Amino acid sequence: MAEVFNWQLQRKMQYQYDESRPQKQIAWVFDTNKCIDCQTCTIACKQTWTWGTGQEYMLWNNVETKPYGFYPMGWDVKLMELVGAGKWDNGTYNGKTVFEQADPGERVKGFLFDSEHWAHPNIGEDEPVGVAEQGTYISELPHSMWFSYLARICNHCTYPACLAACPREAIYKRPEDGIVLVDQSRCRGYQECNSACPYKKVMYNPEDRVSQKCIACYPKIEQGEQPQCVVSCIGRIRMAGFISPPDVIDPTNPIDYMVKVKKVALPLYPQSGTEPNVYYIPPKHADREYTRQMFGPGTDAAIDAYNNTKNDPTLLGLFMLFGSTEKIIRKFEVQGDIAIGYDDKGAEIVRVPVQEPSVVRDYFDQVHNAYLHNIT
Amino acid sequence: MTSETEVQVPEEQQIDTQSRRRFLQTVGGAAAAGLAIAGTIGYVATRGPGTTDKLVAGYRAGDLPDDPTSSTWLDRDPFVAAMLPQNMATPLQTEVDIAELRVRALHNGTDIAFHLQWDDDTEDAHESLGQFRDAVAVMLEVDPATTPSFTMGNTGAPVHILQWRASWQADIDEGHQGVKQLFPNAYNDVSPEMLMPKEQAIAFYPARVSNNSQSNHERTSPVEEYSAIGFGSLTSHTEQQATGSGVYRARRWQVVISWPMTAGDSTKSRVEPGETRNVAFAVWNGDSGQRGGRKQYAPWAPIEVEATE
Numbered sequence: 001m002a003e004v005f006n007w008q009l010q011r012k013m014q015y016q017y018d019e020s021r022p023q024k025q026i027a028w029v030f031d032t033n034k035c036i037d038c039q040t041c042t043i044a045c046k047q048t049w050t051w052g053t054g055q056e057y058m059l060w061n062n063v064e065t066k067p068y069g070f071y072p073m074g075w076d077v078k079l080m081e082l083v084g085a086g087k088w089d090n091g092t093y094n095g096k097t098v099f100e101q102a103d104p105g106e107r108v109k110g111f112l113f114d115s116e117h118w119a120h121p122n123i124g125e126d127e128p129v130g131v132a133e134q135g136t137y138i139s140e141l142p143h144s145m146w147f148s149y150l151a152r153i154c155n156h157c158t159y160p161a162c163l164a165a166c167p168r169e170a171i172y173k174r175p176e177d178g179i180v181l182v183d184q185s186r187c188r189g190y191q192e193c194n195s196a197c198p199y200k201k202v203m204y205n206p207e208d209r210v211s212q213k214c215i216a217c218y219p220k221i222e223q224g225e226q227p228q229c230v231v232s233c234i235g236r237i238r239m240a241g242f243i244s245p246p247d248v249i250d251p252t253n254p255i256d257y258m259v260k261v262k263k264v265a266l267p268l269y270p271q272s273g274t275e276p277n278v279y280y281i282p283p284k285h286a287d288r289e290y291t292r293q294m295f296g297p298g299t300d301a302a303i304d305a306y307n308n309t310k311n312d313p314t315l316l317g318l319f320m321l322f323g324s325t326e327k328i329i330r331k332f333e334v335q336g337d338i339a340i341g342y343d344d345k346g347a348e349i350v351r352v353p354v355q356e357p358s359v360v361r362d363y364f365d366q367v368h369n370a371y372l373h374n375i376t
Numbered sequence: 377m378t379s380e381t382e383v384q385v386p387e388e389q390q391i392d393t394q395s396r397r398r399f400l401q402t403v404g405g406a407a408a409a410g411l412a413i414a415g416t417i418g419y420v421a422t423r424g425p426g427t428t429d430k431l432v433a434g435y436r437a438g439d440l441p442d443d444p445t446s447s448t449w450l451d452r453d454p455f456v457a458a459m460l461p462q463n464m465a466t467p468l469q470t471e472v473d474i475a476e477l478r479v480r481a482l483h484n485g486t487d488i489a490f491h492l493q494w495d496d497d498t499e500d501a502h503e504s505l506g507q508f509r510d511a512v513a514v515m516l517e518v519d520p521a522t523t524p525s526f527t528m529g530n531t532g533a534p535v536h537i538l539q540w541r542a543s544w545q546a547d548i549d550e551g552h553q554g555v556k557q558l559f560p561n562a563y564n565d566v567s568p569e570m571l572m573p574k575e576q577a578i579a580f581y582p583a584r585v586s587n588n589s590q591s592n593h594e595r596t597s598p599v600e601e602y603s604a605i606g607f608g609s610l611t612s613h614t615e616q617q618a619t620g621s622g623v624y625r626a627r628r629w630q631v632v633i634s635w636p637m638t639a640g641d642s643t644k645s646r647v648e649p650g651e652t653r654n655v656a657f658a659v660w661n662g663d664s665g666q667r668g669g670r671k672q673y674a675p676w677a678p679i680e681v682e683a684t685e
Contacts, residue, residue, distance in 0.1 A: 105468030185586035208591035
């Protein structure tokens with residue numbers, strides 16, 4: 001075991017290999033508040049990558065409903081049993097990661113699901129936390145009656161548990177972009193990675209007897225384009241880019257701005273210790289204690305920052321750049337009412353209005369002699 | 377491979393296959409009645425044939441029996457290899473599931489074969505999600521002068537490993553065991569091979585495209601040959617020459633692994649009649665989640681390869 005620094009835990013921790021951060025680290029921001037669970041991302045991924053025999057059950061991208069939905073079944077419940085809700089002290093994690101609490105002779109504290117656990121991707125979908133009585137009216141935040149959507153892909157972790165667990169070193173993290181891949185020529189289907197991944201995003205292919213996972217659409221990343229799940233998102237909840245190393249904050253980098261400057265986007269279950277690189281804007285309407293458990297001690301501040309977006313033209317402009325281009329936005333700026341995205345060479349690739357023009361019509365349409373339901 | 381309808385003899389009532397067969401020969405009983413009778417006589421059975429304290433690959437002219445239940449095999453006294461848990465390289469095997477491997481060996485001057493027998497309460501012949509297969513392996517030094525470590529060799533001292541898997545045996549006996557066999561009631565609307573020629577559809581199967589033997593759908597042998605230079609370095613040989621066969625019966629695996637003993641290239645072991653070499657073994661119990669390094673092993677033991685007549 002080596003000692004490495006995990007910035008999300010604000011401390012050093014034990015890991016199988018030495019700290020070796022990639023030249024660039026792929027990262028995403030997902031705004032859970034905008035997700036409508038349409039599963040377009042799920043299907044975009046499915047149709048692109050996992051329609052082969054043996055991959056029938058695989059959803060490298062899935063959207064599950066919290067708190068009663070999960071794919072595979074109960075993955076986060078099981079994870080909570082292992083690492084708990086998290087013991088945080090002023091931003092520092094004092095609990096044990098999946099590496100630090102590995103049993104003697106093991107590399108990672110993991111758990112392996114059988115096929116039954118993978119057979120119900122829609123379990124709990126749209127189920128609220130309780131039964132709404134007739135006349136229930138929800139007027140407060142967070143909501144007393146709630147559910148929220150959680151879109152999930154591989155986190156392409158800085159310290160992947162799958163990579164640490166593989167005795168064949170068949171899993172590698174690309175130095176050029178931090179994408180984590182299973183070498184399909186080396187894998188021998190031991191499923192150690194499936195067991196180790198706290199997020200259960202490595203999957204076993206029983207037809208070809210190897211493990212497979214989200215590849216971050218690397219052929220697109222290599223062309224400077226965002227993955228299929230991002231560009232297909234009709235709710236425009238996603239942005240893919242590259243996050244700077246822990247000691248660097250680049251306010252012109254959209255991922256850095258959201259994760260490090262505004263701290264409006266947080267890692268999922270950071271207490272796992274893998275330093276996951278999908279960052280979520282937490283749901284502002286969901287139960288706060290549950291949400292803190294998922295996203296750690298920064299949850300309240302993140303939601304406050306999100307709620308203040310209307311007064312923050314830079315953040316608002318950045319949100320407007322979500323889903324505005326297939327290209328990876330490496331830098332951005334907001335000039336007045338216009339948000340502009342640039343590529344890695346500094347060339348402009350997109351510009352969008354911070355405030356979209358809108359027109360309010362009268363309720364009554366005199367031409368058609370009709371009342372209108374939608375007037376904006 | 378046996379079917380699931382195979383008569384299961386309770387462990388405490390099991391007697392050695394050979395003594396049971398001899399008993400049946402003695403009483404002249406019909407095979408159908410034999411198992412029931414054998415089950416009841418288990419309490420009074422002798423401990424069966426003796427064991428040898430030295431592993432000898434006996435010389436036998438002609439074809440070596442591929443059938444693990446052949447009397448040619450079972451009439452030979454076995455060498456009992458005491459199995460140890462692999463507790464050196466993580467992930468570890470901390471407990472011994474399979475304590476003994478009974479080994480018999482024969483050669484005919486051109487081929488050498490091992491008969492490997494162990495008790496196992498469950499037949500695990502499939503690999504699926506969270507589901508693992510039984511297996512056994514034989515390991516030899518490629519070049520004894522390099523004195524490879526028993527831990528799957530080391531740099532500059534490669535080993536030659538021959539592994540039999542119950543899942544590969546099922547592939548041979550019943551055809552490739554994939555999704556349709558593992559989940560016969562599962563429905564899928566479309567797959568690449570339904571929409572395009574095979575040579576195009578293969579692009580959607582990266583493990584097959586990269587010639588990963590793990591994903592070989594056209595396996596012709598339940599045994600695979602590898603070379604290794606330490607833990608995690610297992611590499612499938614380009615040229616596969618080994619053959620074998622495995623049978624699960626009465627809570628017991630009997631497996632034959634054979635290969636041309638002198639025909640391998642410089643990356644494989646070459647065993648000459650009359651010499652004494654080292655051999656090591658490993659065995660996996662799929663039901664306990666054993667795979668990869670989670671296994672029982674027996675370190676190097678000498679094997680005397682009898683001279684030809």
